[in-house]
Amino acid sequence: MCSSSATPADLHVHMATSSPALSLGTLQVFSIPSFNRSVPCIPLTSYTFPAKPLFSSLKSNINLRKFKCRTKASMAETVTPKSKAKVQVFDSEEDLAVSLAKYTADLANKFAQERDSFTVVSSGGSLVKSLRKLVEPPYVDSVDWSKWHVFWVDERVVPKDHPDSNYLLAYDGFLSKVPIPTGNVYAINDALSAEGAADDYETCLKHLVKNKIIDQSEGSGFPKFDLMLLGMGPDGHVASLFPGHPLCQENEKWVTFIKNSPKPPPERISFTFPVINSSAHVALVVAGAGKADVVHAALGDDSNSDKLPVQMVSPEGELTWFLDKGAASKLHA
Numbered sequence: 001m002c003s004s005s006a007t008p009a010d011l012h013v014h015m016a017t018s019s020p021a022l023s024l025g026t027l028q029v030f031s032i033p034s035f036n037r038s039v040p041c042i043p044l045t046s047y048t049f050p051a052k053p054l055f056s057s058l059k060s061n062i063n064l065r066k067f068k069c070r071t072k073a074s075m076a077e078t079v080t081p082k083s084k085a086k087v088q089v090f091d092s093e094e095d096l097a098v099s100l101a102k103y104t105a106d107l108a109n110k111f112a113q114e115r116d117s118f119t120v121v122s123s124g125g126s127l128v129k130s131l132r133k134l135v136e137p138p139y140v141d142s143v144d145w146s147k148w149h150v151f152w153v154d155e156r157v158v159p160k161d162h163p164d165s166n167y168l169l170a171y172d173g174f175l176s177k178v179p180i181p182t183g184n185v186y187a188i189n190d191a192l193s194a195e196g197a198a199d200d201y202e203t204c205l206k207h208l209v210k211n212k213i214i215d216q217s218e219g220s221g222f223p224k225f226d227l228m229l230l231g232m233g234p235d236g237h238v239a240s241l242f243p244g245h246p247l248c249q250e251n252e253k254w255v256t257f258i259k260n261s262p263k264p265p266p267e268r269i270s271f272t273f274p275v276i277n278s279s280a281h282v283a284l285v286v287a288g289a290g291k292a293d294v295v296h297a298a299l300g301d302d303s304n305s306d307k308l309p310v311q312m313v314s315p316e317g318e319l320t321w322f323l324d325k326g327a328a329s330k331l332h333a
Ligand SMILES: O=C1O[C@H](COP(=O)(O)O)[C@@H](O)[C@H](O)[C@H]1O
Pocket: 122, 123, 124, 125, 126, 127, 154, 155, 156, 166, 230, 231, 232, 233, 234, 237, 238, 239, 240, 263
């Protein structure tokens, strides 16, 4: 069974985040339709986009005929029967991190109240740095860390103290700074092979679903995590699901493995798309101009039949993109 003990040291923490109010000058919110475009949109009442300059420039890139929008507070939002996809663009990665912390803390509190646990799945990579505001005031008091259960959407099959370990990254940047019970942190068993670690992690998830720690999707039967925090590589990969790789089509397993990852290290485990897409909430977090091309490809055009992995993210619940200006810069062109 997967390890739920924290190394390199026991977790102890308390955390908090500041959540200064975001002005419209800082945050630009607009929406895109669900990637499941076969599902018709609910008729809505109006188009309203607060971030006019950015939205205007987006017009040339996104097929507006596919937008059905309504006003909701200060944002325009697309709603479909199956899912919502919302895109938020921030002036800076700092602003993105502030908003991501609030979004995460709010969901944590909601689920802790509703079902007495909060199941959150992290990626590795740059996402972890963007979670840094969660370990700053004021969230130390507003979040009940004892309800958190932490998982990884993908992990490199290396020892937990290896610099490539996604667990270590999260431990150093986040977990070591908040009081999540050690037993609620579900790292892979790094003593096993890639295949063994994937099977073991899947067994762990099944156990937690059975014990009702993790919800289960009524529709798909796959585990339904409360929040999945996804990063995206410059090639459009999410988790360890890479463009053109057969693992993107895996429909039965919950957790799979790869031994020839195009991005080192080669051996990894990864949640599959059915698990990712059974989530109640998915946050796709992308920062930096280096990813602008793939953001443009992902949001601006779905006519290519060879979908990027990031375009296959279509959760049962809500999908929210968190972009900084750099990542969104090609949407302006
Ligand atoms: O290898 C990985 O890459 C992706 C993207 O990483 P980033 O540093 O470009 O944001 C990450 O989401 C994934 O968890 C990781 O294993």
